[in-house]
Amino acid sequence: MSDHSEELPIESGAEAPSAAHAPEAPEEPSAARPQDAVASAPEDALATTLSRRRFLEGVGAVAGMFAAGVVPALLSAAPSSAGAATGEPEAASASAEGIEKIIEEDQPINYPGKPVWYADPAGKQKWAMVIDTKACIGCRKCVYACVEENNIGRDSGFTYIQVLEMEQGEIDLETAVLDYGEGGKPDKWYLPVQCMHCAKPTCVYGCPVKATWKEPDGIVVIDYDKCIACRNCIVTCPYGARHFNWVEPDVPKAERNPKVPVEERAGVVDKCTWCIQRTRNGMTTACVQACPVGARKFGDLNDPDSEVSVLLKTRRVIRLKEEDGTEPMIWYVG
Amino acid sequence: MAVQELSARRPGVVRFIGIDFDLGALRSASPRYWAFVSLLLTVLAMGGMAYVSQLQHGGAVMAMRDNYPWGLWFVDYMYYVGLAAGGLVVYASVHLFGAKQFHPLARLAVLQAGLLVMMALLGIVTDMERPWRAIWMLLTPNPTSPFVYTGSAANIYMIVCFVDLWILITGKGGEKWAHRMTLIALPLAIYLHTTTAFVLSMNKSRELWNSAMMTPIFLTSATASGIALLLISAYIFKRLKILEFRPSMFRSLSTLLATVMIIDQFFLLVEVLTVFWPTSAKPGHVARFSLFFTGPYWFALIPVFVLGLGAFALLAPRRTRGLPAVQITASAMYVVAVYFKRYSLMAMGFAINPLGQYSPPYAPSLIEVLLALGILALGMLMMTLAAKVLPLKVPEHDEGEHAVDVDEELKALDAEASADVLAEVR
Known part of the structure; x- marks a missing residue:
């Protein structure tokens, strides 16, 4: 289980971030950005100074490369997130460095360089989400909003968001209840x-087949026209976040969101896209908009004043199954 | 060559790519033979209809859902791939370790291996809703995905098996190439198994699979079940008077089988101990594994131990090992045990999903069963036709210069085997 409450070694102080990692002029044309990111990823990983921890991780990464026999493992050679409590005396600038590291590691993977056809190309943002579990009342408003926004089949038997009900005093997925009744x-x-x-x-x-990849702004997308339906991604996801459209999504014509494909999703894998059709156009996600208690925050980590950046710098947060090393970009704050 | 002489003499023999296809034998086949063939064709047709229905209606006709993203096809894939390797190990031991007693098995073993891998691949193809998209595996393979390795390995392995069969039958390249093909095929068989195990074990999301023990277990249970199946089909071919085998060959095969069986059971025991030992038990592991001992999944794992250890108990004593009935029973038990093992292996990963949600045991839908039976029927049909048409019998003179020595050696072994049987009878 994931609840070792590994916290970011972040001290308070939202004023700490320097201009070094702040986005310069968001209006700047961002066409060249993805390529830059691809090219610089492995170099970043290698150029970092070799502290003891990084050295050990480097050894691990080399072993990983040997096992997989491939170059893309280089991407995983980047040191793991600031989440690990190391006790090294680097607390002074931790808040700035913490988020910088997260942004640095969140690089495109298997990105084919073509834009998602139903959304704008990726901007310079690094998207992240923070969910306040203390505020969440389990009303599933986010789930319903998500189903409507993303044209999820009404009888497909899945939703992108799954809300788990847990007993007070424990964070144990084994005893969590998924299909609790209406309302929390x-x-x-x-x-x-x-x-x-x-x-x-x-x-x-x-x-x-590289039918799913990570975009330069951090969103993991699926090419519905390429997915071969092997369902290996469903098996390998530690969060049960991926679902298969066993039937063609059944969405009444009147309720369809014209910005999201429907027919293409029959017989392929499907999942949350952080409402790519909204967030790339300056809007927030449907779940954030629908939450009646404001438990969800979505924003850009590159922007030091965004809600998510401030929350990560000022609050104690955990990530689900941190020990799996997948470095999820959703944080929980309690 | 003797083969060419044959083709000159007998009518109905068609020579194609250097192989004599004895089509005349089909004409003279018994009504029982044709009854069996038409039964297989019926099952195959039903499988074909199931496939059409699946293509029309999509994945919803399968019993697989998000909790069980892989179902019967994956169990069959693991199982057939495993069965394929076992026979090859036997065949390879002829060349690598000089186990001459297995030489008459060579063509049968290689043919069986090739057909089984073909069946395994057909299982994947029929599961895909849009099979033509498989071309992306060649165009943009992702090197970090274990699927790429097992998929390519299975395809290459199938081709190597059929090429090997061709070399064995036509005698092109002689003993030297037959030997070289073994050196290619055996590592490839191990590679195929390792990568198939990787599909399961390379998932940190599924604790029960994420064990380095998975690969050795795959290798041993594959070898054991493969040898067992080869033993059974050798008996069938002997009974039908298509091939001739000596009792000593079955005895050696049984000895090898018993050895691999107990190693296989040992590996499984080690894995179980690791899951439950107080100092290594993790709540998630214990909860998942307990389902398979006392929970609703007991039917999947308990037979593995009962049948597996039972089969070993039958074969272990010297006195019973030589008896054909015991050999066949034990082999059949292990072939079934490994099927249960494959099912429980798949179900273990899925019974409780990564978010801790339990799902009741997976049972395939009618469409899935018909598909699987259709593929099985296709494999058996090709084997049945090959039994009549292909020259599967290894000519005596092929056994090389030392044929005479080997013959005497084998006779001595035969005497020993029959002495054991006699002792048992007394």
Whole structure:
């Protein structure tokens, strides 16, 4: 289980971030950005100074490369997130460095360089989400909004977001209840789980045909026209976030969102896209908009003043199954 | 060559790519033979209809759902791939370790291996809703995906098996090439198994699979079940008077089988101990594994131990090992045991999903069963036709210069085997 409450070694102080990692002029044309990111990823990983921890991780990465026999393992050679409590005396600038590291590691993987056809090309953002489990009341408003926004088949038998009901005093997925009745109970607590858009996504590594990849802004997308339906990504995802359209999504014509494909999704794998059709156009995700208690925050880590950046710098957060090393981009704050 | 002489003499023999296809034998085949063939054709046709229905209606006709993203086809894939390797190990031991007693098995073993891998691949193809998209495996393979390795290995392995069969039958390249093909095929068989195990074990999301023990277990249970199946089909071919085998060959095969069986069971025991030992038990592992001992999945794992250890108990004593009935029973038990093992292996990963949600045991839908039976029927049909048409019998003179020595050696072994049987009878 994942609850070792590994916290970011972040001290308070939202003013700490320097201009070094702040986005310069967001209006700047961003066409060249993806290529830059692809090219610089392995170099970044190698150029970092070799502290003891990084050296050990390097050894691990070399072993990983040997096992997989491939170059893309280089991408996983980047040191793991700031989440690991090391006790090394680097707390002084931790908050700035912490988020910088997260952004640095969140690189495109298997990115074919072509834009998603129903959304704008990726901008300079690094998307992240923070969910306040203390505020969440388990009403599933986010689930319903998501189903409507993303044209999820009404009888497909899955939703992108799964809300787990747990007993007070424990964070144990084994005893969590997924299909609790309508509305939350005050004596339980709720953990919404969806695609984490991991920095090291096992689904992207596991797809045999590169039909799923990580975009430059961190969103993991699926090419519905390429997916061969082997379902290896469903098996390999530690968050149960991927689902298969066993039937063609059944969405009444009147309720369809014209910005999201429907027919193409029959017989392929499907999952949360962080509402790519909205977020790339300056809107927030449907789940964030629908949450009645404001438990969900979505934003850009490159922007030091965004809600997510401030929350990561000021609050104690955990990530689900941190020990799996997938470096999810959804944080939970309690 | 003797083969050419034959073709000159007998009518109905068609020579194609250097192989004499004895089509005349089909004409003179008994009504029982044709009854069996038409039964297989019926099952095959039903499988074909199931496939058409699946293509029309999509994956919903299968019993697989998000909790069980892989179902019967994957169990069959693991199983057939495993069965394929076992026979090849026997065949390879002829060349690598000089186990001459297995020489008459050579063509049968290689043919069986090739057909089984073909069946395994057909299982994958029929599961895909859009099979033509498989071309992306060649165009943009993702090197971090274990699927790429097992898929390519299975395809290459199938081709190597059929090429090997061709070399064995036509005698092109002689003993030297037959030997070289073994050196290619045996590592390839191990590679295929390793990569198939990787499809399961390379998932940190599925704790029960994520064990380095998975690969050795795959190798041993594949070898054991493969040898067992080869033993059974050798008996069938002997009974039908298509091939001739000595009792000593079955005895050697049984000895080898018993050895691999107990190693296989040992590996499984090690894995179980690791899951339940107080100092290594993790709640998630224990909860998942307990389902397979006392929970609703007991039917999947318990037979593995009962049948597996039972088969070993039958074959282990010297006195019973030589008896054909015991050999066949034990082999059949192990072939079934490994099927249960494959099912429980698949189900173990899926019984509780990564979010801790339990799902009741997976049972395939009618469409899935018909598909699987259709593929099985196709494999058996090709084997049945090959039994009549292909020259599967290894000519005596092929056994090389030392044929005479070997013959005497084998006779001595035969005497020993029959002495054991006699002792048992007394």
